[in-house]
Amino acid sequence: MLRSLRGCIGLWFKGKSSVFVVLLKLREFVTGANRLGLIFWHDTLTKWQRLPVQRFGFLDNTTYEYGLVFEELKKAAMKRIVKYLTLGLLVLIVIPAAQSMVFFRNAANGAIGPQADLIAIFPGEPERIAAGVRLAAEGRAANMLVACREPTANLVRPYLKQFPDFPNGVGFVTAGLSRGTFEDALVTRHRIREFGFRRVILVTSDYHILRSSVLLKLLLAGSGVEVQQFAVAGGKPGEYWLVLREMVKLWTSLGELGYYSVTGKLLGDWPLVQRARAWKIRPA
Secondary structure: OOHHHHHHOOOOOOOOOHHHHHHHHHHHHHHHOOHHHOOHHHHHHHHHHHHHHEEOOOOOOOOOEEEEOOOHHHHHHHHHHHHHHHHHHHHHHHHHHHHHHHHHHHHHHOOOOOOOEEEEEOOOOOOHHHHHHHHHHHHEEEEEEEEOOOOOOHHHHHHHHOOOOOOOOOEEEOOOOOOOOHHHHHHHHHHHHHOOOOOEEEEEEEHHHHHHHHHHHHHHHOOOOEEEEEEOOOOOOHHHHHHHHHHHHHHHHHHHHHHHHHHHHOHHHOOHHHHHHHHOOOOO
């Protein structure tokens, strides 16, 4: 057995450790049992094994040569980094593009269906409340709600002067405390459940309608409540940054929704979030 090994490897077992290891690893690669870059792990190779052309001798002084090309660890890691960075950039491009398509599709107002039970206004710009009052004046719903702690009747009163024939039977529902879009949707859901409303018209700005409708529909999922949307022209023409900002805020609002769904608590109750919001609205 020893002589056979000497005959294959050479006198005094020259290069025995490297040759045996390399041949075994090559067999793994040829049979498809492993990847070349994983078999010839750069940091574990001896100096002899790193040579591009490796040699070992036989007893008759002939030399057998074979070429070995292996993927070094550093090069493989760099390729993976480049691949993941490219994939990340594609995601950053594809997701906003998809969101933009959904936004422009949702920003257009469709036909309002039969009379609704509630006009829910997510505040932020005066035009939103004005549009909600106009819908109520047209008889679109029997009740109005502005997602705010202040009573809805007080908020809509300045706009009622424009509609002398405003229906007397419209009910004004006070929503409750809300500190952001997710909480707007949450307090609206509370009132929908409390009063048993089945058909709702959501009113907010066009750049804000996608996030608002997604949150409200998710919160009402499985309840059978129908949500129609009415987008009000908001911002200035060409202010596409408002849309981009909403695309980012959509994910933060979904994070709030996920946190609330798991814990039953509001992310806005965190002291850190409260300090951040206080800093944001602090006058310059």
